[in-house]
């Protein structure tokens with residue numbers, strides 16, 4: 381864990397207790413206007429201006445999604461919110477409310493959980509949503525479960541299933557940076573901070589989701605597992621084939637440098653690295669692809685995902701238990 385050394389025994393969540401901890405993590409938080417009734421009662425009340433509620437949940441587990449010696453509590457909190465808001469954005473929606481479940485051992489320093497919650501609030505504020513409730517429980521390792529609520533602002537949801545033959549595939553956001561950071565940390569290094577920071581807490585382009593929806597995106601997905609793995613979900617749901625043209629995929633010079641230092645393959649990080657939470661979407665009219673998005677491929681009749689017309693020879697992304 382990245383905390384200053386001190387001889388003072390640190391106050392643990394066991395010392396503070398369940399309700400003491402809840403008081404600490406909920407006190408003094410300013411809720412946005414969509415929070416009609418915040419934390420403290422049996423449930424919260426969140427406005428749903430559109431009349432429909434978009435909802436999603438992602439769980440983060442210590443050792444699987446983050447390590448406390450690789451990230452600060454603030455980074456972990458920010459990431460837990462970011463991955464969930466990104467799924468809301470991928471539907472073309474804006475986040476309204478967030479619910480946060482935290483499980484941790486009784487020996488966890490209270491300031492670790494407070495730091496996490498502070499990171500969660502930072503990212504929630506960046507996204508324009510409030511943390512309206514949650515839960516704290518005892519467990520043998522840290523587990524964070526976030527549920528996000530979102531609003532479609534009158535638009536149709538953009539699913540994984542609407543891509544059409546002839547569409548172009550475009551992405552908004554970084555690719556391969558988090559995978560590069562993970563590789564760096566995995567080799568015992570702490571720099572360069574550009575890639576390590578991207579691993580510690582991604583900065584998904586939330587407004588690009590609603591922007592793509594407004595521009596007429598036919599399908600959209602949040603890239604959590606890897607570009608090729610996630611495009612395969614679009615291909616399956618839409619019953620189409622997707623080809624990625626590598627000449628159009630930017631491999632940032634910084635990734636090339638890091639890869640060459642580690643003897644790794646930057647292009648592989650870009651094609652299969654997860655957790656940057658860029659968005660991928662398809663558009664029938666190439667002229668409608670919004671500013672900030674890069675066209676990287678095409679949709680055809682058929683099935684599956686190819687790279688420059690050929691099957692990719694390595695695993696296309698992250699899969700739990702594989």
Ligand SMILES: Nc1ncnc2c1ncn2[C@@H]1O[C@H](COP(=O)(O)OP(=O)(O)O)[C@@H](O)[C@H]1O
Pocket residue numbers: 437438467602604605
């Ligand atoms: N335990 C579960 N019960 C019901 N639905 C689930 C469960 N786990 C995953 N899903 C659903 O399966 C889909 C794919 O899950 P996942 O790959 O985690 O999506 P994402 O990459 O968007 O987070 C999502 O719609 C998710 O809600």
Ligand SMILES: Cc1ncc(C[n+]2csc(CCOP(=O)(O)OP(=O)(O)O)c2C)c(N)n1
Pocket residue numbers: 438439443444445446447463562604605653654655698700
């Ligand atoms: C310590 C550590 N090891 C490995 C990884 C890499 N990793 C863990 S989960 C994951 C994929 C995304 O997580 P997932 O739970 O599948 O999110 P979802 O697809 O449901 O959004 C990746 C690339 C990591 N983030 N941290």
Ligand SMILES: [Mg+2]
Pocket residue numbers: 437438
């Ligand atoms: Mg998920």
Ligand SMILES: [Mg+2]
Pocket residue numbers: 438463464467602604
């Ligand atoms: Mg997700």
Ligand SMILES: [Mg+2]
Pocket residue numbers: 604605698
């Ligand atoms: Mg996944």
